[in-house]
Amino acid sequence: MISEHLIIAPILIPFVVGALMLLYDDRQRQAKFWLSLVSVAAQLLIAVELVVRAKTGGDISDAEGISFYLLGDWAAPFGIVLVLDRLAAMMLVLTALLAIPSLVYSGAGWARQGPHYYSLFQFLLVGLNGAFLTGDIFNLFVFFEILLAASYGLLLHGSGQLRVRAGLHYIAINLAASLLFLIGVALIYGVTGTLNMAHLANLISAMPGEDRPLLHAGVAILAIAFLVKAGSWPLNFWLPTAYMAAAAPVGAMFAIMTKVGVYAILRLAMLLFGETGGASAGFGAGVLILLGMATILFGLLGILASQSLGRMAAHSVLVSSGTVLGITGFALAGGGQAMLAGALYYMVGSVLATGALFLLIEPMNREDGGIAAMLALTADAYGIDDSEIDEVPDVGLAIPGTMTVLGICFALCVLMLAGLPPLPGFIGKIAMIQPLIEQSALPAGFAWSFVALLILSGFATLIGMARIGIQTFWANDVPLPRVLAFEIAPIIALLVVLSLISFKAEAMLRYTIGTAHALHDTAAYAYGVFATPRAADRPDDEGEAQE
Amino acid sequence: MEIILSAAIGILSASGIWLLLRPRSFQVIIGLCLLSYAVNLFIFSMGRLTPGAPPIMPKGGFVDPTRYADPLPQALVLTAIVISFATTALFLVVMIASRGMTGTDHVDGKERSQ
Numbered sequence: 001m002i003s004e005h006l007i008i009a010p011i012l013i014p015f016v017v018g019a020l021m022l023l024y025d026d027r028q029r030q031a032k033f034w035l036s037l038v039s040v041a042a043q044l045l046i047a048v049e050l051v052v053r054a055k056t057g058g059d060i061s062d063a064e065g066i067s068f069y070l071l072g073d074w075a076a077p078f079g080i081v082l083v084l085d086r087l088a089a090m091m092l093v094l095t096a097l098l099a100i101p102s103l104v105y106s107g108a109g110w111a112r113q114g115p116h117y118y119s120l121f122q123f124l125l126v127g128l129n130g131a132f133l134t135g136d137i138f139n140l141f142v143f144f145e146i147l148l149a150a151s152y153g154l155l156l157h158g159s160g161q162l163r164v165r166a167g168l169h170y171i172a173i174n175l176a177a178s179l180l181f182l183i184g185v186a187l188i189y190g191v192t193g194t195l196n197m198a199h200l201a202n203l204i205s206a207m208p209g210e211d212r213p214l215l216h217a218g219v220a221i222l223a224i225a226f227l228v229k230a231g232s233w234p235l236n237f238w239l240p241t242a243y244m245a246a247a248a249p250v251g252a253m254f255a256i257m258t259k260v261g262v263y264a265i266l267r268l269a270m271l272l273f274g275e276t277g278g279a280s281a282g283f284g285a286g287v288l289i290l291l292g293m294a295t296i297l298f299g300l301l302g303i304l305a306s307q308s309l310g311r312m313a314a315h316s317v318l319v320s321s322g323t324v325l326g327i328t329g330f331a332l333a334g335g336g337q338a339m340l341a342g343a344l345y346y347m348v349g350s351v352l353a354t355g356a357l358f359l360l361i362e363p364m365n366r367e368d369g370g371i372a373a374m375l376a377l378t379a380d381a382y383g384i385d386d387s388e389i390d391e392v393p394d395v396g397l398a399i400p401g402t403m404t405v406l407g408i409c410f411a412l413c414v415l416m417l418a419g420l421p422p423l424p425g426f427i428g429k430i431a432m433i434q435p436l437i438e439q440s441a442l443p444a445g446f447a448w449s450f451v452a453l454l455i456l457s458g459f460a461t462l463i464g465m466a467r468i469g470i471q472t473f474w475a476n477d478v479p480l481p482r483v484l485a486f487e488i489a490p491i492i493a494l495l496v497v498l499s500l501i502s503f504k505a506e507a508m509l510r511y512t513i514g515t516a517h518a519l520h521d522t523a524a525y526a527y528g529v530f531a532t533p534r535a536a537d538r539p540d541d542e543g544e545a546q547e
Numbered sequence: 548m549e550i551i552l553s554a555a556i557g558i559l560s561a562s563g564i565w566l567l568l569r570p571r572s573f574q575v576i577i578g579l580c581l582l583s584y585a586v587n588l589f590i591f592s593m594g595r596l597t598p599g600a601p602p603i604m605p606k607g608g609f610v611d612p613t614r615y616a617d618p619l620p621q622a623l624v625l626t627a628i629v630i631s632f633a634t635t636a637l638f639l640v641v642m643i644a645s646r647g648m649t650g651t652d653h654v655d656g657k658e659r660s661q
Binding site: 192 | 583626641
């Protein structure tokens with residue numbers, strides 16, 4: 001009985017923990033840190049358990065491992081459902097894997113620069129986990145707003161003119177995108193009368209022809225909102241500045257925020273316009289491919305042109321977003337499951353690597369007393385007197401051989417992002433390029449130019465990053481930065497996870513192939529929801545029906 | 548009624564978009580407000596316009612759904628209003644912070660001539 005409620009735990013745990021921490025002010029920071037850490041660790045454990053369940057099939061509904069959870073015990077198309085399938089489970093694990101290191105990192109100093117950092121962090125996780133789990137479009141909107149509201153707070157965390165200016169743009173653009181989201185949702189509801197994704201997938205094949213243009217318009221407007229979040233090309237000029245301005249651990253978490261947009265596009269596109277889409281099958285595939293290519297191009301030019309590592313990391317987020325977007329387009333056009341599996345594998349690797357890179361930026365650019373100066377600056381902005389800051393000295397030991405450790409970490413990140421062996425970037429790119437070249441269902445020009453862009457983007461990353469690396473590690477005479485073990489450990493942990501993904505590439509690719517298969521075969525998702533019994537209708541547990 | 552409602556939505560969103568593209572942060576925030584009004588009306592109208600029909604059905608017995616308004620868009624509008632209200636308030640705070648830090652109300656934090 002407990003195990004069936006496990007699906008909602010990734011939303012409830014951070015929600016309760018975050019709300020609890022709001023009750024105490026920031027003098028309890030140490031306690032808050034450990035509480036948050038317990039919360040994310042629990043989320044990781046639950047997410048792993050959910051992955052196992054999605055792989056083997058849950059105990060509620062055995063529709064190829066997809067489990068459904070009826071919120072409030074309302075029958076399927078009327079209430080909101082949470083859906084756990086392979087993709088959602090994978091994204092939950094990815095979120096938790098990224099959250100733990102950035103939380104530990106922020107515990108080393110960043111959390112001290114403003115109020116309620118840990119609560120905002122937990123609310124961000126509520127939004128992320130909820131967006132991955134929900135099976136209802138309007139509910140998706142609500143979770144998007146939760147994660148955006150938390151991200152506004154986190155982006156402004158630490159304050160300062162640069163952040164406030166970037167935050168102003170970020171908030172304005174996301175508010176406008178949210179309005180587009182609502183217009184899309186309303187249009188879809190007006191045409192179909194439902195907001196349940198599975199129900200939509202059911203209805204679309206038999207939809208009368210005269211209704212289709214309106215539905216297409218609705219979904220396209222919805223997609224614009226997602227593309228803004230995913231950082232797709234003409235809608236992404238805000239992104240590098242905002243990500244660069246964010247504090248390091250926040251930037252690391254933002255690496256997955258673009259992927260929420262990509263996830264929503266992937267989920268809805270495959271569900272609505274996949275092979276079962278009737279006359280609408282393949283709608284928007286060409287646009288996604290072109291936008292993906294434009295985004296990669298923009299990202300790679302940005303990497304070459306960037307003068308600072310932060311801007312470069314933000315552009316590499318764009319490259320990875322664009323890659324997955326483009327492959328989604330190819331999959332929608334009938335490119336097959338293999339390349340989608342490769343793209344999902346690549347996405348996991350690139351999110352972790354960009355996360356690690358964002359964490360690395362600040363120690364790499366730190367000169368003597370960097371963080372102390374920063375803390376003093378913030379103290380001025382808040383009007384706090386120095387004595388309070390001095391009470392909390394930099395705890396933890398500084399690591400020896402700082403530059404060596406930082407350099408090795410940086411080199412590994414570069415290898416991953418540039419797609420060189422042996423890290424997952426290489427395996428993921430091979431897994432995408434091979435099916436792209438081999439299969440013939442797509443126009444050859446598209447496939448080949450996409451392959452060329454993939455390879456070029458890796459090359460550009462290598463050039464750009466190597467240049468920054470040389471400036472920082474070889475051609476620099478500044479005194480050694482003091483880096484705490486607390487700060488370097490999360491980065492090393494992320495890199496260890498990356499190499500594990502590389503070692504376990506076969507198992508991992510098997511999982512993503514299963515995911516890609518499930519995404520193509522929408523029947524289990526579309527009909528499973530309706531086969532899920534309400535708790536009240538199940539004879540064996542009467543007591544639960546009363547809840 | 549349809550004409551009036553669609554004209555209202557159109558005028559609200561047109562003025563909203565125009566204001567959103569202006570350089571002053573106050574204009575931007577008013578533009579966002581107008582846009583969100585337009586969107587709320589739009590969501591509401593997606594439940595079809597039915598004058599004089601209540602959205603809440605009585606309990607028990609046979610219910611003729613054609614005599615009632617669709618309650619779902621109304622619920623969606625309520626949620627949307629709450630969310631856009633909260634985020635607009637947050638935006639306002641950031642705007643004021645930006646005004647205080649940069650000394651200008653330009654959205655880029657500096658006047659164009661500088």
